[in-house]
Amino acid sequence: xxxxxxxxxxxxxxxxxxxxxxxxxxxxxxxxxxxxxxxxxxxxxxxxxxxxxxxxxxxxxxxxxxxxxxxxxxxxxxxxxxxxxxxxxxxxxxxxxxxxxxxxxxxxxxxxxxxxxxxxxxxxxxxxx
Amino acid sequence: xxxxxxxxxxxxxxxxxxxxxxxxxxxxxxxxxxxxxxxxxxxxxxxxxxxxxxxxxxxxxxxxxxxxxxxxxxxxxxxxxxxxxxxxxxxxxxxxxxxxxxxxxxxxxxxxxxxxxxxxxxxxxxxxxxxxxxxxxxxxxxxxxxxxxxxxxxxxxxxxxxxxxxxxxxxxxxxxxxxxxxxxxxxxxxxxxxxxxxxxxxxxxxxxxxxxxxxxxxxxxxxxxxxxxxxxxxxxxxxxxxxxxxxxxxxxxxxxxxxxxxxxxxxxxxxxxxxxxxxxxxxxxxxxxxxxxxxxxxxxxx
Numbered sequence: 345x346x347x348x349x350x351x352x353x354x355x356x357x358x359x360x361x362x363x364x365x366x367x368x369x370x371x372x373x374x375x376x377x378x379x380x381x382x383x384x385x386x387x388x389x390x391x392x393x394x395x396x397x398x399x400x401x402x403x404x405x406x407x408x409x410x411x412x413x414x415x416x417x418x419x420x421x422x423x424x425x426x427x428x429x430x431x432x433x434x435x436x437x438x439x440x441x442x443x444x445x446x447x448x449x450x451x452x453x454x455x456x457x458x459x460x461x462x463x464x465x466x467x468x469x470x471x472x473x
Numbered sequence: 474x475x476x477x478x479x480x481x482x483x484x485x486x487x488x489x490x491x492x493x494x495x496x497x498x499x500x501x502x503x504x505x506x507x508x509x510x511x512x513x514x515x516x517x518x519x520x521x522x523x524x525x526x527x528x529x530x531x532x533x534x535x536x537x538x539x540x541x542x543x544x545x546x547x548x549x550x551x552x553x554x555x556x557x558x559x560x561x562x563x564x565x566x567x568x569x570x571x572x573x574x575x576x577x578x579x580x581x582x583x584x585x586x587x588x589x590x591x592x593x594x595x596x597x598x599x600x601x602x603x604x605x606x607x608x609x610x611x612x613x614x615x616x617x618x619x620x621x622x623x624x625x626x627x628x629x630x631x632x633x634x635x636x637x638x639x640x641x642x643x644x645x646x647x648x649x650x651x652x653x654x655x656x657x658x659x660x661x662x663x664x665x666x667x668x669x670x671x672x673x674x675x676x677x678x679x680x681x682x683x684x685x686x687x688x689x690x691x692x693x694x695x696x697x698x699x700x701x702x703x704x705x706x707x708x709x710x711x712x713x714x715x716x717x718x719x720x721x722x723x724x725x726x727x728x729x730x731x732x733x734x735x736x737x738x739x740x741x742x743x744x745x746x747x748x749x750x751x752x753x754x755x756x757x758x759x760x761x762x763x764x765x766x767x768x769x770x771x772x773x774x775x
Binding site: 351385390391 | 509608647648651652654657668669670672673674675676692693696697757758759760761762
């Protein structure tokens with residue numbers, strides 16, 4: 345996870361987004377423990393209260409849950425939901441980008457070529473379901 | 474006395490003048506236990522003066538100053554032991570060796586924690602045998618931080634601790650402060666020009682301009698509630714009236730941009746109804762953009 349301390353987006357929301365993305369991308373799997381507040385705060389170089397707030401937000405959303413004395417865990421049902429949600433968001437973003445490209449005059453043949461070239465670069469993090 | 478009932482730092486109507494110059498005017502500030510407060514402002518805005526008054530190094534011209542409910546000058550004997558201070562200009566004796574400076578400070582504080590001090594010296598890679606005057610700027614700041622933290626103060630005050638340091642040393646210093654923050658419920662007040670550091674560390678931000686506290690808000694709330702409105706003016710027309718909460722405004726050809734505090738859609742209605750505008754767009758702002766808008770806005774009205 346990376347955060348941008350110069351962003352207009354509050355850091356706690358960047359952490360919320362980061363954890364959501366990491367769960368969707370299988371970095372954190374259902375039932376696995378998340379880093380402690382202290383560890384993540386030091387790792388990201390941010391105030392521990394900010395991490396605490398992000399975890400509270402994620403707990404409220406139901407993506408993670410606390411186990412007494414053991415810290416925060418990714419919830420099984422939530423992990424699947426996060427994956428579905430992330431894919432929906434990614435598909436919408438892709439659609440928007442394609443529409444914008446067409447609207448600005450990029451030829452369909454060129455767009456098709458671009459799309460195929462992206463699919464042929466598995467090293468860039470493209471996952472097949 | 475029960476300290477828990479007091480804010481750790483409390484300023485009420487604080488003013489400080491130097492001759493005819495009013496460096497700080499009617500400043501109110503309250504920092505509860507456990508909060509990290511970041512003070513930002515342009516050079517000469519009154520940040521250092523405010524910090525020196527809190528540290529008891531300067532006497533307020535008027536208003537009251539309390540640290541843990543005590544007067545930092547009259548009760549200096551009780552305040553000094555519970556405060557750690559990293560000043561803008563370091564006052565560690567230059568002829569001492571680092572280890573001697575440590576022993577000197579150790580004698581001043583009954584709560585000195587030797588193992589904490591040793592671990593900080595090791596973490597920062599400070600050689601005890603080196604003369605203070607031979608230390609690099611970065612190492613000197615790290616030594617100052619070690620000395621300020623080793624008696625485990627309730628309140629840590631830092632006046633521009635990272636100014637003039639390279640990014641690696643800055644990171645190391647911030648990491649040291651952060652680890653310390655994580656391990657105890659420490660209250661921190663610091664000033665800085667590095668806004669990304671302030672955004673990372675502070676719970677709450679104060680913006681000082683021309684000696685006045687212009688903003689005193691949680692970081693997230695400041696980012697959420699301050700917006701940039703960009704309006705396109707109708708041909709040949711000029712803005713008539715700024716909506717309430719405008720901090721700074723500027724017209725460039727047909728674009729009228731306004732930075733607005735406590736933004737809500739009502740403000741947009743206010744703007745549309747009173748001005749000849751065609752198109753209006755609302756944008757989020759970074760801390761740096763918000764800071765500049767406040768400072769420029771303050772200069773424009775001053």
